[in-house]
Amino acid sequence: xxxxxxxxxxxxxxxxxxxxxxxxxxxxxxxxxxxxxxxxxxxxxxxxxxxxxxxxxxxxxxxxxxxxxxxxxxxxxxxxxxxxxxxxxxxxxxxxxxxxxxxxxxxxxxxxxxxxxxxxxxxxxxxxxxxxxxxxxxxxxxxxxxxxxxxxxxxxxxxxxxxxxxxxxxxxxxxxxxxxxxxxxxxxxxxxxxxxxxxxxxxxxxxxxxxxxxxxxxxxxxxxxxxxxxxxxxxxxxxxxxxxxxxxxxxxxxxxxxxxxxxxxxxxxxxxxxxxxxxxxxxxxxxxxxxxxxxxxxxxxxxxxxxxxxxxxxxxxxxxxxxxxxxxxxxxxxxxxxxxxxxxxxxxxxxxxxxxxxxxxxxxxxxxxxxxxxxxxxx
Numbered sequence: 001x002x003x004x005x006x007x008x009x010x011x012x013x014x015x016x017x018x019x020x021x022x023x024x025x026x027x028x029x030x031x032x033x034x035x036x037x038x039x040x041x042x043x044x045x046x047x048x049x050x051x052x053x054x055x056x057x058x059x060x061x062x063x064x065x066x067x068x069x070x071x072x073x074x075x076x077x078x079x080x081x082x083x084x085x086x087x088x089x090x091x092x093x094x095x096x097x098x099x100x101x102x103x104x105x106x107x108x109x110x111x112x113x114x115x116x117x118x119x120x121x122x123x124x125x126x127x128x129x130x131x132x133x134x135x136x137x138x139x140x141x142x143x144x145x146x147x148x149x150x151x152x153x154x155x156x157x158x159x160x161x162x163x164x165x166x167x168x169x170x171x172x173x174x175x176x177x178x179x180x181x182x183x184x185x186x187x188x189x190x191x192x193x194x195x196x197x198x199x200x201x202x203x204x205x206x207x208x209x210x211x212x213x214x215x216x217x218x219x220x221x222x223x224x225x226x227x228x229x230x231x232x233x234x235x236x237x238x239x240x241x242x243x244x245x246x247x248x249x250x251x252x253x254x255x256x257x258x259x260x261x262x263x264x265x266x267x268x269x270x271x272x273x274x275x276x277x278x279x280x281x282x283x284x285x286x287x288x289x290x291x292x293x294x295x296x297x298x299x300x301x302x303x304x305x306x307x308x309x310x311x312x313x314x315x316x317x318x319x320x321x322x323x324x325x326x327x328x329x330x331x332x333x334x335x336x337x338x339x340x341x342x343x344x345x346x347x348x349x350x351x352x353x354x355x356x357x358x359x360x361x362x363x364x365x366x367x368x369x370x371x372x373x374x375x376x377x378x379x
Contacts, residue, residue: 017136018130018136019128019129019130019134019135019136019137020135020136020137021135021137025346025347026344026345026346027333027344029344029345029346029347029348030333030342030343030344030345031329031333034168034329034332034333034336034342035121035141035329037164037167037168038121038141038164038168038327038329039119039121039141040167041160041163041164041167042119042141042143042160042164043119044163045117045143045156045159045160045163046117047117047118047119047143047160048117048118048119049118049119049120050102050105050118050119050120051120051122052095052098052101052102052104052105052120052122053095053101054094054095054122054123054125055075055092055093055094055095056092056093056095056100056101056104057091057092057093058072058074058091058092058093059091060100060104061093061095061096061100063314071096071126071127071128072093072094072096072126072127073093073094073125073126073127073136074091074092074093075092075093075094094124094125095124095125096124096125096126097124097140097326098120098122098124098140098142098326099142099144099308099311099324099326101120102118102120102142102144102146102311102324103311103312103314103315104315106146106311106312106320107312107315107316108315110316112146114146114147114148115145115146115147115148115153116144116145116146116147117143117144117145117146118143118144118146119141119142119143119144120140120141120142121139121140121141121142121329122139122140123137123138123139123140124137124138124139124140125137126138135330138328138329138330138331139328139329139330140326140327140328140329141326141327141329142324142325142326142327143157143160143161143324143325144322144323144324144325145157145322145323145324146311146320146321146322147320147321147322148321148322148323149309149321151253151256151257151260151287152260153323154253154257154260154286154287154306154307154323155256155257155260155261155263155264156264157305157323157324157325158175158177158257158261158264158266158271158289159261159264159265159266161175161291161303161325161327162175162261162265162266162267162270162291163265164327165291165302165303168332168336168341169341170293170335170336170339170341172293172294172295173270173291173292173293173294173302174270174271174272174291174292174294175266175270175271175272175289175290175291176272176273176274176277176289176290176291176292177254177257177258177271177272177273177274177277177287177288177289178254178273178274178275178276178277178278178287178288178289179249179250179251179253179254179286179287179288180250180278180279180284180285180286180287180288180306181246181247181249181250181253181286182238182246182247182250182251182254182275183201183204183250183275183278184197184246184250185234185238185241185244185246185247185250186200186201186231186234186241187200188241188244189230189233189234189240189241189244190227190230190231190234191227191230192223192227192231196223198282199222200219200222200223200231201278202278203215203218203219203222204219204231204235204276204278205276205278205279206218207276208276208292208297208300212276215276216228216232219231219232234275235275235276236275237275238250238251238275239251250286253286253287254273254287257287258271258273277289277290279304279305279306283308283310284306284307284308285307285308285309285310286306286307286309286323287306287307287323288305288306288307289303289304289305289306289325290303290304291303291304293335293339295335295338295339296335296338299331299334299335300331301328302327302328302331302332302335303325303326303327303328304325304326305323305324305325305326306323306325307321307322307323308322308323308324309321309322348377349377349378349379350376350377350378351371351376351377351378351379352378352379353367353368353371353378353379
């Protein structure tokens with residue numbers, strides 16, 4: 001019998017916080033099978049799994065810079081000195097990507113055999129404002145090769161994601177490649193001051209969102225018409241600055257990566273050089289690339305990454321060669337759903353045993369055991 005107190009009990013609204021979502025059984029099953037294929041492809045290429053905790057020390061994630069903390073979810077109750085003076089070193093936060101944890105792992109385990117080929121699939125959290133298609137919790141699937149400076153390693157990262165998408169039944173996608181070495185030659189050619197190069201690259205990086213005309217307009221507003229025209233010339237054809245050593249190196253690298261990836265089975269028709277691809281400012285040191293679905297130009301990249309040889313710099317003070325990329329699992333799932341590639345099932349159950357007679361309880365139990373022993377999912 002319900003008491004008066006029960007009747008007055010406040011009901012809690014069953015709502016998720018903004019930027020989070022549930023996956024029901026049909027979506028969770030399809031998503032899980034998609035990830036199984038991705039995982040198998042990674043392992044086919046010789047990548048081994050690495051698992052790191054969802055929570056890291058805040059200082060590790062931000063590199064000691066407070067500005068980086070804007071997108072981070074801090075973890076309450078993570079103080080190691082309960083009731084004592086707060087110790088900043090004990091602050092913890094949810095990871096916002098899978099690369100920083102990899103860097104921390106390598107720095108903490110310097111004897112790890114190199115090259116270290118690792119993959120990791122897991123959720124990350126960012127405290128950004130929720131928008132259409134952008135969530136505060138999302139899953140990434142990363143592969144990285146640490147300790148390999150060769151261009152062959154760059155090409156293999158392209159090949160592994162090419163195969164992952166092909167294995168999922170996707171064929172209509174483009175692999176867009178560039179090199180930060182090329183872009184670093186932009187300031188000399190366009191007479192930009194070195195300290196304003198990042199401002200120019202930030203605008204160029206918007207091309208997939210605002211188009212070439214939009215980029216040109218913003219460049220003119222920021223740098224004037226003359227400099228804007230020089231920047232546009234360079235982005236269309238960096239060979240106008242062939243006398244710059246870094247540009248020559250970048251163009252040569254791209255040519256080798258292109259041919260090596262082709263030798264690894266990547267279709268030439270799927271690859272293209274796009275000098276407007278920028279990726280993370282101040283992060284990448286060489287080759288960069290993105291994979292986009294031709295059918296969904298507004299969706300953004302499904303896979304993105306490149307070479308970042310400053311991987312463990314903040315931990316060891318030394319540069320360490322590394323190349324890798326990240327696949328946006330939730331974005332990929334949404335794309336596959338639109339393409340009709342996914343086969344959804346509402347349950348994993350293959351056999352349903354009806355309890356029609358209490359007298360046969362023992363026989364039912366035996367039949368359940370036999371079906372499950374034969375790997376038939378039975379409820």
